[in-house]
Amino acid sequence: MSNPYLTATKPDPVDWHELTPCRDDPDAWFPDAAKDAADAILVCRVCPFRRECAQEALDTGATYGVWAGVLLDPKTIKANRRRLKRTAR
């Protein structure tokens, strides 16, 4: 007979992606024009997942969209990546 306390599995940890404020409106974080990114950037400033988000942008090599409050633009990607690295620390 097995002990149910020893065989019970831990619940899966919550994936932070499921809790982000940008989850329900992803289009706002990938605007067609930079001027339309202001609201998303403001939300990012108070997001509790900025650090994880910045690290994910760096890990995935993201080049477009708002990540951790940084609007990524292929023309300024070097400066953007420096900002993401500072946030990811």
Ligand code: SF4
């Ligand atoms: S910091 Fe990242 S996870 Fe948080 S709202 Fe901004 S884009 Fe979404």
